[in-house]
Amino acid sequence: MRSIVLARIDDRLIHGQVVTAWCKTTGANAIVIADDEVARDEFSQRLLKACAPPGMTMHTLTLSDASSYLRNTGEGDERIILLTKTPGVMEYLLEEGVSIDRIILGGMGMKAGRKRFNKNVSASEEEISSMKRIVSRGVDIDYQMVPKERPVNVKKLLSKI
Amino acid sequence: MTVLQAILIAILYYVANSPWPFGGLGNYATIYRPMVSGLVVGIILGDPVTGTIVGATINLMYIGFISAGGSMPADMSLAGILGTAIAITSGIDAEAAVAFAVPLGLLGALVWVGRLTLDSFFVRVADKYVEEGKPEKVWIANILLPQVLLFFMTFIPCFLAALYGTAYVKGFIDSLSGKFLGILSTIGGMLPAVGIGMMLLAIYKGRARIFFFLGFFAAAYLGLGILPLALIFLCVTLLMMVSEGDQEIVKRTESQEGVVEDVTYKYLTKKDLRKSWWNWMYYFQSCYNYERMQGVGFLHAMTYVIKRLYHDDPEQRKAAMRRHVQFINTENATGSVIIGLVAAMEEQNKESGNIGDEAFTSIKAGLMGPLAGVGDTLWQGVMIPLLISIFVGLSKNGNVAMPIVYTIIMYVLYYGFGYWLLNLSYKKGSEAILEMMESGIFKKVVVGAGYLGCAVMGGLVRNFVNLSCKVEFQQTAETVFSLQRDFFDALLPGLLALLLTLGCYKLLKKGWATYWVLLLLVAIGVIGGLAGII
Numbered sequence: 001m002r003s004i005v006l007a008r009i010d011d012r013l014i015h016g017q018v019v020t021a022w023c024k025t026t027g028a029n030a031i032v033i034a035d036d037e038v039a040r041d042e043f044s045q046r047l048l049k050a051c052a053p054p055g056m057t058m059h060t061l062t063l064s065d066a067s068s069y070l071r072n073t074g075e076g077d078e079r080i081i082l083l084t085k086t087p088g089v090m091e092y093l094l095e096e097g098v099s100i101d102r103i104i105l106g107g108m109g110m111k112a113g114r115k116r117f118n119k120n121v122s123a124s125e126e127e128i129s130s131m132k133r134i135v136s137r138g139v140d141i142d143y144q145m146v147p148k149e150r151p152v153n154v155k156k157l158l159s160k161i
Numbered sequence: 162m163t164v165l166q167a168i169l170i171a172i173l174y175y176v177a178n179s180p181w182p183f184g185g186l187g188n189y190a191t192i193y194r195p196m197v198s199g200l201v202v203g204i205i206l207g208d209p210v211t212g213t214i215v216g217a218t219i220n221l222m223y224i225g226f227i228s229a230g231g232s233m234p235a236d237m238s239l240a241g242i243l244g245t246a247i248a249i250t251s252g253i254d255a256e257a258a259v260a261f262a263v264p265l266g267l268l269g270a271l272v273w274v275g276r277l278t279l280d281s282f283f284v285r286v287a288d289k290y291v292e293e294g295k296p297e298k299v300w301i302a303n304i305l306l307p308q309v310l311l312f313f314m315t316f317i318p319c320f321l322a323a324l325y326g327t328a329y330v331k332g333f334i335d336s337l338s339g340k341f342l343g344i345l346s347t348i349g350g351m352l353p354a355v356g357i358g359m360m361l362l363a364i365y366k367g368r369a370r371i372f373f374f375l376g377f378f379a380a381a382y383l384g385l386g387i388l389p390l391a392l393i394f395l396c397v398t399l400l401m402m403v404s405e406g407d408q409e410i411v412k413r414t415e416s417q418e419g420v421v422e423d424v425t426y427k428y429l430t431k432k433d434l435r436k437s438w439w440n441w442m443y444y445f446q447s448c449y450n451y452e453r454m455q456g457v458g459f460l461h462a463m464t465y466v467i468k469r470l471y472h473d474d475p476e477q478r479k480a481a482m483r484r485h486v487q488f489i490n491t492e493n494a495t496g497s498v499i500i501g502l503v504a505a506m507e508e509q510n511k512e513s514g515n516i517g518d519e520a521f522t523s524i525k526a527g528l529m530g531p532l533a534g535v536g537d538t539l540w541q542g543v544m545i546p547l548l549i550s551i552f553v554g555l556s557k558n559g560n561v562a563m564p565i566v567y568t569i570i571m572y573v574l575y576y577g578f579g580y581w582l583l584n585l586s587y588k589k590g591s592e593a594i595l596e597m598m599e600s601g602i603f604k605k606v607v608v609g610a611g612y613l614g615c616a617v618m619g620g621l622v623r624n625f626v627n628l629s630c631k632v633e634f635q636q637t638a639e640t641v642f643s644l645q646r647d648f649f650d651a652l653l654p655g656l657l658a659l660l661l662t663l664g665c666y667k668l669l670k671k672g673w674a675t676y677w678v679l680l681l682l683v684a685i686g687v688i689g690g691l692a693g694i695i
Contacts, residue, residue: 016533019534050598149234
């Protein structure tokens with residue numbers, strides 16, 4: 001059965017923390033990247049596939065493909081790390097009926113339109129309200145860079161804004 | 162300890178966290194490690210042999226240590242430096258020093274968080290130079306200000322701890338009874354099991370598990386030291402990789418030809434490119450901050466390219482500076498690829514003027530993550546732990562040359578690798594990089610190093626994890642049956658150490674936080690020691 005063992009928002013997508021820490025502790029054997037831009041860019045796709053850790057399957061999917069892929073329980077044992085660049089994509093997947101119990105906020109880089117949110121996370125107003133809507137659906141969002149770190153529930157941070 | 166010695170030790174702590182003398186991650190791989198800094202502390206305190214022994218022992222705790230993408234579980238440099246200083250000044254053995262060093266490491270991690278938070282202020286300074294179009298000033302934001310800050314953040318606490326703390330700890334240790342110190346040594350002898358357990362978390366899987374036991378048996382029954390063990394298993398690993406590789410067919414794709422005109426080295430000189438890269442290797446993380454991560458460092462590296470290409474065009478200069486001060490977070494050595502590609506793109510831009518900001522952003526953002534995944538695994542996950550394990554094994558008897566040999570090997574490998582990637586990416590472009598990644602060469606290295614690493618870990622367990630049972634029975638009137646000598650050692654020397662390490666590994670794998678595992682071992686040590694069992 002397909003199951004999501006980790007849903008993580010991080011605009012670096014796959015990188016050191018994911019590969020050296022999360023892939024090991026979650027026992028995942030597949031990574032799903034839900035991102036339209038990546039799914040349509042051949043270079044990124046090839047790069048991400050080539051950089052997948054040994055023994056991991058890499059799926060780079062558009063949002064709608066990711067949604068149907070994740071809703072379909074499938075055959076075989078696939079333990080998935082779901083990576084998205086923004087909370088908006090997580091919200092979309094939740095709305096589509098993908099079952100995600102808990103979301104980890106790993107990192108969002110500073111760029112135009114974003115403000116400092118917490119440590120290495122910056123967010124735009126739209127991204128903040130998206131996170132609020134996710135939380136009000138009853139899905140927890142925790143800020144946590146690596147598994148060893150204590151997770152910080154984003155609810156409190158959101159209420160400060 | 163004299164004031165001068167305390168000053169030198171505090172400076173050493175700063176240096177371990179600074180870009181000098183080996184560069185950002187060059188330092189992190191060498192002088193930041195307790196095995197290397199232990200030697201230097203030993204030299205400062207007039208006992209390099211003890212320094213090396215203690216540093217190597219403390220280093221065992223941090224073999225599986227990874228700091229990725231701005232996370233920092235503990236500061237092993239503080240643990241190594243102060244732990245060694247405590248051991249030398251108060252005359253306790255290396256094992257007992259480990260018990261003091263570990264809590265210091267956790268405290269040191271606070272410096273890291275403070276630094277990443279405060280460095281964000283210097284991003285404003287860098288932004289100002291960007292808007293003024295002054296690449297020649299970027300070093301102030303990237304090096305001068307953050308390094309002055311870092312100096313105070315590291316020097317002051319370490320100086321106070323070295324001068325007053327060690328005297329205090331010495332007084333404390335002198336007041337302790339022999340029994341308590343014995344318990345401390347017992348605990349310190351067990352603790353490396355946690356460090357090795359953490360390393361196993363990353364590599365103990367599949368066939369590699371057999372290698373772990375092979376390594377252990379080779380050390381336990383044949384008495385092999387770490388170096389012979391590593392060399393023998395290197396050959397075994399290579400043999401295995403060759404037979405595995407037979408099935409793999411390397412996928413090659415047709416490279417695109419004649420799409421863009423080759424303008425490499427038309428505007429930039431070899432020296433410009435080298436300077437850029439050197440700057441990246443040394444100062445990429447000098448102004449590390451939560452907001453842009455290595456953004457200011459990347460801009461600083463690019464200033465050599467920008468100055469050459471746009472010295473007579475203030476608008477282009479500003480535009481280039483703006484796009485390179487943006488958020489970037491990647492691994493240092495593999496990140497050389499981005500330096501090479503971006504330098505080549507800037508040259509194209511100079512030639513044709515039609516490469517938009519968008520293209521730069523997407524190449525940087527697209528590459529930084531995957532490259533960091535590969536780079537962190539390769540260096541922090543595999544190469545550093547493997548080499549440090551071997552050299553810890555060689556240093557632990559007090560061979561002062563070994564930390565130095567390790568440092569030289571590491572430096573050459575690291576910079577050689579980065580320079581090779583720089584040239585490949587600059588001259589051959591992104592397609593060549595993709596092809597190399599797709600060839601699976603890095604995965605092979607990682608898998609192979611996992612096998613070899615497991616064998617070495619097995620050897621380390623036998624040689625450096627100490628746990629023995631003191632229970633004895635009166636057998637006959639004259640002879641005593643010692644559980645350790647007549648049972649465990651007769652079966653398999655180091656059996657208890659093996660079980661302890663695998664136990665720690667299991668708990669860590671279950672998701673126990675490291676400090677809970679550490680506390681458990683402390684509890685076992687105290688109870689077992691008081692009861693006279695271990």
